[in-house]
Amino acid sequence: MAATTGSRAKGKKRKKRSPRRAGASRWTQRTQRGLRVLQVPALAKLPWLVHGFSTRGGGVSKLDGKRVLNLGFTEWDARENVKENRRRLQAAVGAQDFKLVSLLQFHSDAILHFEAAPTEPSRGDAAVTKKAGLLLAVQTADCVPILLVDPKNRAVAAVHAGWRGTLARIVEKAIGRMQMQFGSQAGDLLAAIGPAIGGCCYEVGTEVAAAFSAQFANAAEFFDELRTGDEPNPLQWMNMMPPGHQPPPKKVLLDLRKANRSQLEAAGVPAANISVSDLCTGCGRALLFSYRKEGAKSGRMMAVVGIRAQKKKAAGR
16 A cells, blocks of 8 residues: 655655654643652643643652652562552542552453442453542553543543554544443543653554554554555665565654544544643653663553542531
8 A cells, every 4th residue: 555645755854753742831740759740730620530640750669770650560560569659649649548440451442431449450441430439540651541531421531542552443432432321522521641652752563554544544644654564665676685585664653642632533522622741751761661662671650530529518507
């Protein structure tokens, strides 16, 4: 499949993408005991809502000689450290008394509806609820964390979107699940796309570009240069290699945040209701974890969202 969009004239230098994107000014930072949580003012002003995106510092886990806030049960860290880190995150966002609902993520489009905290972690990559006292969480270390909030119906969702989940339209399906369960309307939703690996750093194979091109009419907008690997090489004769021994096609850069924002807008979420962090996990390892850059020794961050219980009014005398 030849790409007709995103190609550049021969010899023209590719303009390097900036890892930072517009919109950072709309995000704020909350600090407690050295732990920094990123928040969106549009969500923070809702008195019944708690939310936040964790960062690297402020925990009890030790990585490369430094204390970090690892929130995932990785092989290199002790479970007690992770549990304490999770308690610290809950305290930082004001959700000490909430039940943390984390998922066994597997890069799927599985979306779970919770009316109570599960006794064991459930397999899925997104969760929805309108039950107060539950703190929905997704873990990331490059993939895209997305929080959805319905201010009218007081319902929330947390979504984990890697390239497979994005390709499967998990955030669109999460909106559909909220519509089905709670009567949510896409036009009323607020969305926050948290720190993730940016289009400046996220290299993928041309087979991924081909898969996106088959699914999305505007796929070229998500890549630095849309190449599917099927394009003819007019200079192939110059490498003097026999047929079947050609070098593999070049990799391309994928902007997952842009792809998920596009899905939110396609689903009907107003552009003005979508807040996107400009922080790239690949570029910002002093603040964030990146599995792509650090490998198995990387920690995990969390994006969390929950609903406060309504205070009971005192009975009249």
